[in-house]
Amino acid sequence: MATPHTRTVRDLRRDNRGTVLRRLYFDGPMSRQALGPATGLSSGSISNVVTDLLADGLLEDAGVVDSDGGRPRTLLRIAPASGHLIGVDVGETRIRVALFDLALRELARAEHPLGAGGYDVGRVVGHIGAGVAAVLRESGLDPRRLLGVGVGVPGIVDRGSPEGAVVHGQTIGWDAVPLESLLRDSLQLPPGVGYFIENGAKTLGQAEMWFGGGRGAVDAVVVLVGSGVGACVVSGGALCGGAYSGAAEWGHTTVHVRGRRCRCGALGCLEAYTGAEALLRRWREAGGDLPPEPSEEEALSALLAAAHPRDEGVAASPAALEVLGECAEYLGAGLSDLINLYTPERILIGGWAGQRLGPHILESVRRHATAYALRHPAERVTIELGSLGPDAVTVGAATLPLAGFFARGGRRTAAGERAAPAGKAGRHTSAPGLATR
Template sequence: MRRSNRSVILTSIYRQGPLSRYELGRETSLSAASVSNLVGELLEEGIVEEAGSVESDGGRPRVLLRVAPAFGYVVGAEVGETRVRVELFDLAMSVLATVVYPIETPKPAPELAVKYVLQGLDAVIAQAGVRADRVLGLGVAVAGVVEGPADAVVHAQTLGWDGVPLGAMLAAGTDIPIQVDNGANTLGQAEMWFGAGRGATDAVVALVGSGVGAALVTGGTSYRGTRSSAGEWGHTTIMYGGRRCRCGAEGCLEAYVGAEGVLDRYRLAGGSAARSDDDEAEFIALLGAVESSEVAAKVVEDTIGYLAAGFANLVNLVNPERIVLGGWSGLLLGERYLPELREAVGKHALHRPYAQVTIELCELGRDAVALGAATLPVLRLLREGGTTKRLAAS
């Protein structure tokens, strides 16, 4: 019970803070005595610190509390199709170090991904100048279905990974605790905690990049299905007998709105030169050609329509209060065409649930997947009430 109450207190401070003891009592429904005792413990252990004060109604100023940014550090890694990005953060989620390793093949071998993640882990620790035993954990975001969290196994058809024991492979190379999750889920957690999802209890955070996925949040909790594969929105069928998707099926949404599918449709329509190694540059060029090329304009118009139909399916099926669009190509589209996208969703969705949803862009930028991965060890710290064997032993 004590650990549970510590978790409630610490989570409230982290997610809503800085907060006073009085505000913590209201947020958690714990007694003033319990709040005072638990806060005293957390202050003594150094995980919580004072962060100024605010005036009270007629009494003494109330001291504000926050999680101490330097209590420990977390690392997030994004294993993408063109790069591996590794970042180190303090507990305020300020970036202290970043390394990026380009990947030349769209289907990297698991061993290559593990090599770059572990190499990046050592690099960011050295770059930031922190002690390795102060790193609370490493969160890793990947494509596909992740079964775990202990000894996570990854099934990623688009990468050619079938039952890859990624968690064990990573753990064999470091003493730092490892957690692995789907990239859309890590993006979703980041946006729900720090970005455009804050304040919503029923939301969808959509990741549209080379691939397509979604994080589903219902009642304030991530919905993952029976074995964590919920959210594979990119592999819902948008057109029967349609384009072949990278997963092997036909007519998947990803084959129409994922960057690779969009660029392929553009090439087939005669609107682009030969395939390049830089999808992002080619996608930007496509968007830049809209004013001068009917082919480019048609491809972009159709892409907005397909994406709107996919969003409308989410509106009708799960009735979210908010849909957040992220991912590098999703943001490139949304930054230019968000009003048109919202209007198109309204043409496909039922009127009542459409009137109840807002459609927004991610606020954390194109590189938020690694940030989201770093929240995995933070979440574990909060759930454990700030007690970690790793820090106790250091």
């Protein structure tokens, strides 16, 4: 018979600290008096928690406000310099590494093109290590001040191994890559620095829900459109992850039986009709005029320029318009499945390709999504572009150690302790919609 879990005073103190930190982070600055009603904690608990957090250097004064008939009240906020975070985006064409303070202000950045080596594991780990070293060197930050390193990756992230997160990335040739242990051995950061590895679609989703177009939504879907496509489903709110937040293998749902071959090897996947790689293949087959040896970004720009020329004297390419029109319909049909399954109130489209395609196809995507979805859930959903732009995955990756920091009540990971994902414990697998950029 299982022994019921008994909450200790230490658990209660940790949770109260985390509650205050989250409230101040998302809604601060606030006074001690305002924190009570906002958190549901007693005035005595607020006093004790605030005293502890001030002593730890996690809070600082943020000015005063007048009160009704009483003494002015001191406002409190989280001290931005009390901790630092690193976010890593393992993207399609480059690896981006950024250093942030607790306010998620970027302090330093490094980028490394993937180049001809592609997703060779050793090369990826080497680029991440070089990027981390570069941002620490540029900022002059003592690595012991890091709260953790968050990494957004393509693939399924499995945390069942005692050695940490393992990545299964079928489309990039990764078969059970022990990425966490490889990074730990390669980066040689202080023992207390945690590693938080997550599917890139989920890091994008968390960033949009915390700071972008998802703020205020309870049930939402954040879609990543890059070389492939992915989706993050959020249910129950987004404060540090919400009641449920996870990535879904949306890009590899079948939309056309015996359809086009997807890069995962299956036939008829949504990604084979909507990802940038698939669009450009169709454009090449149609004789599209591409720059010599273009990057994927350059090729997509050429496709968009052909479909929507800036020069009024140049006619739009019918073939380019057809490729984009087909993409919009399949993307809308794919969104209709998410609408019917999850009944979200909001859908956001992000990713580097989604941001570029959106202004040209968003209205058509909305129309097709509404046409293919059931009427009732379709009437309550809004479909918009994400608001954080190309850095959203990097910012979202940095929120992973930040969420873990809040879950620990503002305590750093103890030396030798392997950081668990925020709000999770034990075995956990996050399934992506192939979070590719």
